[in-house]
Amino acid sequence: MTSSDLYPVSRVAAVQEAAAKAGLDALLLTPGPDLRYVSGYEAKPSERLTCLVVPAAGEAYLVVPRLELPSAQASPAARLGLEFVAWDETDDPYAMAAARLGKAAKVGLADRMWAMASLRFRAALPGAEQVLAGSVLRELRMRKSPAEVAALREAGEAIDSVHRRVPEFLRAGRTEREVAADLAEAIRAAGHKTVDFVIVASGPSGASPHHDVSDRVIEAGDPVVVDIGGTFPSGYCSDSTRTYCVGEPSAEFAAYYEVLRQAQDAACAAVRPGVSCESIDAAARDLIAEAGYGDYFVHRTGHGIGMETHEEPYIVSGNGEPMEPGFAFSVEPGIYLPGRHGARIEDILVCTETGGERLNNTSRELVIV
Structure with missing residues (x-):
């Protein structure tokens, strides 16, 4: 099988539809199996934020450290038509992700998101209720293609x-x-x-x-x-x-x-x-x-x-x-x-x-x- 079979372009739209059905404004997917399932990008977890933002409506985008941008662009995620939002060492990537997302009442966080990132997103999106993205993704991930x-x-x-x-x-x-x-x-x-x-x-x-x-x-x-x-x-x-x-x-x-x-x-x-x-x-x-x-x-x-x-x-x-x-x-x-x-x-x-x-x-x- 090819990466396009395992990580089809249609998956982002399916995730958006599932998020909207669950009443979520967006999913915030940091390195781990949820991010890879949706995008095909096997990002390495670190203190620098990598986050795929999948809004229920609108275009998904990948917030990625500039030094890791080449790796992201070489991954299957490049086939999905995502915008790659690169950030520099002096930027606040949480604020960048939140600003692009706008007002959100309820967001789903990757099940394996570090507590550090969860708390930073809580500060960046103070009005948003946080739930597990797995509550949405489980229905897709359980049914293997x-x-x-x-x-x-x-x-x-x-x-x-x-x-x-x-x-x-x-x-x-x-x-x-x-x-x-x-x-x-x-x-x-x-x-x-x-x-x-x-x-x-x-x-x-x-x-x-x-x-x-x-x-x-x-x-x-x-x-x-x-x-x-x-x-x-x-x-x-x-x-x-x-x-x-x-x-x-x-x-x-x-x-x-x-x-x-x-x-x-x-x-x-x-x-x-x-x-x-x-x-x-x-x-x-x-x-x-x-x-x-x-x-x-x-x-x-x-x-x-x-x-x-x-x-x-x-x-x-x-x-x-x-x-x-x-x-x-x-x-x-x-x-x-x-x-x-x-x-x-x-x-x-x-x-x-x-x-x-x-x-x-x-x-x-x-x-x-």
Whole structure:
């Protein structure tokens, strides 16, 4: 896919329409996923203000430090017909952005805007109520276009290729940290621009869902949870978890791993347009609870994914939002026995017109290395 597919010219107009419908006078988007989603510009956050101002009516414009103007002009944002408003070191860019915007009663701030910038905008627009831009952008960002799905599929295939290499790195006598270093290198070699996380959780470390890595030496018989992901040059993310075992697993672990595999399959099979996010969570959670492990499944079943590893929709009890084609999200139930071991299986799925398409396709059977 090309940048024009991922960041179409029509997106600014769609955002303006959504802002007007929500009763906002403008969106103020500073560096982060919201800005990149709308414009394609991967601006670097700093104390110097970069801000895409998208008024509900009128022309959008990008306020940018003059020293960063060449980078902005070289980005996909240049295709959008935006005015680039460059500011010099002695200017007040917040006042510049506010003056061009005029009187505003309600503005949406990028969800990842620094507090420093939020407070400066509050001073520059004293009469404007501030809300999160995500309240407007969520409806657009949740529904992935075919180009966005293709970008996620590319990232998913790349992270699958890394999981296929895990048996090269994982063996008794190595530390979690040593294995993680090899995995990070493999993630980059597979085409990712950045390595966002590497979890290698062996033995009792596996009972902590977000363990990260440590200097623990992996032992024979250890189950090992490997959760890895990164961001592709497209701006779209990968995220996949598989559980391995160094040598033959114990009967207890093998038994609850099979429960987990069936629960993950059940949740994936439940995906189709119109079903609620919480019903997909329940499809996995009910099977795990029936097997007696309900107290050991301690997190939601999944999260949306796109330009952020974690974004809406969230696959969790209490979220009655119905699935729609284009929703992209993880399905990742886990079972964690404190002080002993744990397991998780995670795939990224996209809701299609007829069901759910898995974007990760390595084996979900327990891999013995």
